[in-house]
Amino acid sequence: MQGRYRVVRTLGGGGFGITYEIDDSGLPKVLKVLTNSLPKAIELFQQESSVLSRLQHPGIPKVESDGYFTYLPRDSEHPFHCLVMEKIEGVNLDEYMRESRSYQPIAELASINWLKQLVQILHQVHHQQYFHRDIKPANIMLRPDGQLALIDFGTAREVTQTFMQKLAGQEVTGIVSLGYTPPEQMNGRAVPQSDFYALGRTFIFLLTGKFPNSFPEDPRTGELIWRNYAPHVSQQLGNLIDYLVAPFPGNRPKDASQILDLLAAIDKDSSNYEKAPVHNTPKYAGFWKRAIAYIIDYVIIVIGVMVISGIVGSILVDVFPASMATLPSSIPKEKITSTPITDAVVGGLFTSSFGLFGLLLVFFVSDPPLYPVAKITSLLILILQWLYFVFLESSNLQATVGKMPLQIIATDANGKRLSFAQANIRYWSKNLSGIMLCIGYVVAIFTKKKQALHDIIANTLVINK
Incomplete structure (x- = not known):
């Protein structure tokens, strides 16, 4: 394809497209092919290409300027929309928890390290006036060196675009991943703080090994009652995660920088994090x-x-x-x-x-x-x-x-x-x-x-x- 890409194998597929591993002059890459011809699906697919080409961060798959193209197969009347991006080696966190840990909770030190990495990625995304809208374990890749990468930017949206659509009274596309999507996003009112909610819910899953929707909610405040399933989590980290998953977006951190400051304060207050869970249990x-x-x-x-x-x-x-x-x-x-x-x-x-x-x-x-x-x-x-x-x-x-x-x-x-x-x-x-x-x-x-x-x-x- 395009005189340079050779399809090696199928990586996966869903209702909207198929993902392949391809060879680009000896360099493995990923090819996403959109199989759905609906205008909205094409718009989101093109948007992913636009977002990824602007974002330059080791935790985000790289897309070159010519990474998006259309391809017309011989047996089709409609062209396929294609996107070539960097291949992130490793497993996603959903697979990691299921296959490598049998849903055993991760340690607090690891969770703090991972949370910092993901917040730094979000800082870059939000700084470019975008927000992801579909953060969940399946969309976070764990590289062999322990570094994380955030993938699947097909649902990302420009902040100003969403805001203008709301002012005009237009409906904003709802993206729902059960257990991770915040209430306001289910109503088509996603904001950058919606990413923080999904991130917090992801870490509740990682720290408990349990699906977020399996926990009860406080009928008075709407807060998720999860900490008794994570006795190894310190009070400081537990409070931060509760801050991220506050039911109302105005009660969550204002931006990624504030979260990074809170994580730095947690590090400063704890001279030895390996002992912190014991003291805070x-x-x-x-x-x-x-x-x-x-x-x-x-x-x-x-x-x-x-x-x-x-x-x-x-x-x-x-x-x-x-x-x-x-x-x-x-x-x-x-x-x-x-x-x-x-x-x-x-x-x-x-x-x-x-x-x-x-x-x-x-x-x-x-x-x-x-x-x-x-x-x-x-x-x-x-x-x-x-x-x-x-x-x-x-x-x-x-x-x-x-x-x-x-x-x-x-x-x-x-x-x-x-x-x-x-x-x-x-x-x-x-x-x-x-x-x-x-x-x-x-x-x-x-x-x-x-x-x-x-x-x-x-x-x-x-x-x-």
């Missing part, structure tokens, strides 16, 4: 430390309950004596050995000690029945106890009064502050642990992350601060 609070915290909370709550129940009970009996301090006439007087105020305190103690189970005892099991004032105060105590745990554990303190002196806090699976909803799930499932004769608490002894039953249900952790 959460230290889960042991069973006995948690038990002491619970006892402290229990003592505080019981003392508070006795005072509150006595005061509230007295007020209710004074204001509503007929309804609050009266038992059914069917109960023999000799069985009634307590007073309304005493019952109010007893009811509060039952609820504070056994939670929802204690409230059920007050309402339905006690014999003889407790005075009505006891039921009202018990319900109030349950609400106050609920507020105590839920508000404190979802606040900036992340801990109850019992946990504070022991320097332990409640967090989500990523070590972040609990949402109000998650703290609620933790509290009510904790009641389940109590109903099960505290077996749910004992579970913490046998789990790897010292999680009690309610921690497992709520996907929470209790860690040393």
Whole structure:
């Protein structure tokens, strides 16, 4: 072809074209042949040639000025659009993870090195007013010398062109790679920060060995919950990747230079990165430390309950004596050995000690029945106890009064502050642990992350601060 290229073998193919290895006077190169004749496909193909011919970087396949041409086969009425480019030796990262590592996560040091390389490539691409729009493991090549290259620029787009199309109200072509494409790009509103999202998702795959869409999202923030599958990742690197994959593009880094600065700061803060993951892995609070915290909370709550129940009970009996301090006439007087105020305190103690189970005892099991004032105060105590745990554990303190002196806090699976909803799930499932004769608490002894039953249900952790 063209009097210089000889096709050696087929490398691969898809719905839009076929890729061949070719020989150019003894030098191996890659030939991409577009087999789809749709105008949009031809436009994207020509665009890839234009982009690659402008970009000069060792991490981007080189295309010479005459690398794009058309070829008319004998048995076809339509010409084939062809593009010759540098052949990048090696495997793509999708193949590397599947075939070489069996989806075992890569080390943090390797990930930082690779992230720097790719951000430097993106810096060059964005500097030329282009963005890639389809970064994913299959489009990143790993050379034999360990250097990375970014390939497949067929979906790249000029920043100013996209912006002008939006102003004109025109539809922008959507490129979707499930698990890696950011939300705004799925809606045809890709921006340069869209590349950062796809890059961050790629490194979540590399650092966990799991497909990004297999992780749950925080219903409150939309953030991906992935860090508990990468315990070897330091807090600094984890924070950077979360920054890259922020759901809203305005919350991601403004440009590639900012990412490089953050990576430099990570290097500066860590004198020995091989030890960093150990220091940053959460230290889960042991069973006995948690038990002491619970006892402290229990003592505080019981003392508070006795005072509150006595005061509230007295007020209710004074204001509503007929309804609050009266038992059914069917109960023999000799069985009634307590007073309304005493019952109010007893009811509060039952609820504070056994939670929802204690409230059920007050309402339905006690014999003889407790005075009505006891039921009202018990319900109030349950609400106050609920507020105590839920508000404190979802606040900036992340801990109850019992946990504070022991320097332990409640967090989500990523070590972040609990949402109000998650703290609620933790509290009510904790009641389940109590109903099960505290077996749910004992579970913490046998789990790897010292999680009690309610921690497992709520996907929470209790860690040393």
